[in-house]
Amino acid sequence: MKEPKDTRVVVGMSGGVDSSVAALLLKEQGYDVVGIFMKNWDDTDENGVCTATEDYEDVIRVCNQLDIPYYAVNFEKQYWDKVFTYFLDEYKAGRTPNPDVMCNKEIKFKAFLDHALSLGADYLATGHYARVRERDGRVEMLRGVDENKDQTYFLNQLDQEALTKVMFPLGDIPKPEVREIALENGLATAKKKDSTGICFIGERNFKEFLSEYLPAQPGKMETLEGETKGEHDGLMYYTLGQRQGLGIGGAGDPWFVVGKNVSENILYVGQGFDHEALYSDSLIAVDMNWMDNRVPEDSFECTAKFRYRQKDSKVTVHPLTDNRIKVVFHERERAITPGQAVVLYDNEVCLGGATIDEVEKNEEPMQHVG
Numbered sequence: 610m611k612e613p614k615d616t617r618v619v620v621g622m623s624g625g626v627d628s629s630v631a632a633l634l635l636k637e638q639g640y641d642v643v644g645i646f647m648k649n650w651d652d653t654d655e656n657g658v659c660t661a662t663e664d665y666e667d668v669i670r671v672c673n674q675l676d677i678p679y680y681a682v683n684f685e686k687q688y689w690d691k692v693f694t695y696f697l698d699e700y701k702a703g704r705t706p707n708p709d710v711m712c713n714k715e716i717k718f719k720a721f722l723d724h725a726l727s728l729g730a731d732y733l734a735t736g737h738y739a740r741v742r743e744r745d746g747r748v749e750m751l752r753g754v755d756e757n758k759d760q761t762y763f764l765n766q767l768d769q770e771a772l773t774k775v776m777f778p779l780g781d782i783p784k785p786e787v788r789e790i791a792l793e794n795g796l797a798t799a800k801k802k803d804s805t806g807i808c809f810i811g812e813r814n815f816k817e818f819l820s821e822y823l824p825a826q827p828g829k830m831e832t833l834e835g836e837t838k839g840e841h842d843g844l845m846y847y848t849l850g851q852r853q854g855l856g857i858g859g860a861g862d863p864w865f866v867v868g869k870n871v872s873e874n875i876l877y878v879g880q881g882f883d884h885e886a887l888y889s890d891s892l893i894a895v896d897m898n899w900m901d902n903r904v905p906e907d908s909f910e911c912t913a914k915f916r917y918r919q920k921d922s923k924v925t926v927h928p929l930t931d932n933r934i935k936v937v938f939h940e941r942e943r944a945i946t947p948g949q950a951v952v953l954y955d956n957e958v959c960l961g962g963a964t965i966d967e968v969e970k971n972e973e974p975m976q977h978v979g
């Protein structure tokens with residue numbers, strides 16, 4: 610094991626408070642730290658200011674404060690090809706993609722990691738809230754200690770190759786303490802607001818953004834019994850279980866999206882949060898990434914998350930052929946959404962994740978949902 614001073618760590622710096630503190634902590638521990646800002650998206654906000662330029666200026670300020678070298682790299686082409694194209698294709702197919710999972714898999718922990726290694730780095734560090742530890746010659750990924758901020762859901766596609774090369778300096782620290790550290794050290798980003806939303810969309814209106822890239826195809830909004838309830842603006846603007854933006858008036862419980870028929874361009878709606886059509890018993894997921902590289906031979910019980918910041922649910926997992934899994938829920942789940950990730954956990958350890966492909970009901974196969 611090399612001494613910290615002989616260990617070069619590239620820190621992926623976004624210009625936010627988390628990666629600033631990650632760089633600070635590594636520097637304090639004596640590592641040879643280099644800050645790199647990655648530009649993935651060419652954009653200007655409504656005032657004509659490029660948000661990436663502003664973020665990079667913050668990276669420069671922090672790196673100067675920490676007295677570490679910095680620079681910027683451009684991954685716009687890779688991001689477009691690997692993340693944005695997937696994002697649009699998924700919406701076209703009527704699914705709800707997760708670009709953050711894909712960005713971590715293809716960009717941050719592949720293209721960017723390779724770039725860092727080619728610069729002689731021993732490790733790539735980020736400000737993600739997750740932990741890694743070695744066990745029996747393999748690296749495990751554990752949840753961040755701050756339950757509210759744990760980001761392992763988005764990191765479910767990392768493989769051993771990446772895991773042996775990453776550092777997550779914030780994994781053991783609760784977020785409020787990270788802010789505190791930034792303030793105490795007077796970091797230029799100490800008071801910067803946390804970023805929200807999908808990175809390339811930012812705070813913008815999602816509908817407006819998507820309509821710039823995909824033609825909207827309005828169609829009928831119907832109940833599952835075939836009663837027309839109005840028009841939808843395009844199936845891609847709606848996700849399963851969504852309540853907002855349907856504009857259906859009248860008496861009774863609020864209305865929710867309960868299904869989509871992509872070939873006929875119909876949006877199914879139903880009344881009540883707990884509408885029966887939203888509930889399912891199991892799912893089939895594809896592209897399963899077993900984080901420890903070993904495919905289990907038998908079925909097993911564990912817990913799972915079907916979306917970020919959701920409480921874990923108890924499930925039984927059946928490994929299938931072609932990297933697919935069947936996940937059976939111990940209690941029925943609401944609004945399981947194709948395109949989103951299902952991520953498996955054994956207590957603190959993240960076992961890996963897959964992309965939800967089909968949603969199943971016990972009584973009968975579910976009809977063309979999502």
Ligand SMILES: Nc1ncnc2c1ncn2[C@@H]1O[C@H](COP(=O)(O)OP(=O)(O)OP(=O)(O)O)[C@@H](O)[C@H]1O
Binds near residue numbers: 626804
């Ligand atoms: N443009 C970028 N260039 C380099 N690294 C990045 C960039 N964007 C994100 N990262 C890295 O990925 C981590 C997680 O990104 P995410 O967008 O979830 O950030 P965050 O939780 O808002 O963190 P931060 O406060 O550092 O922006 C960041 O902490 C950073 O290390």
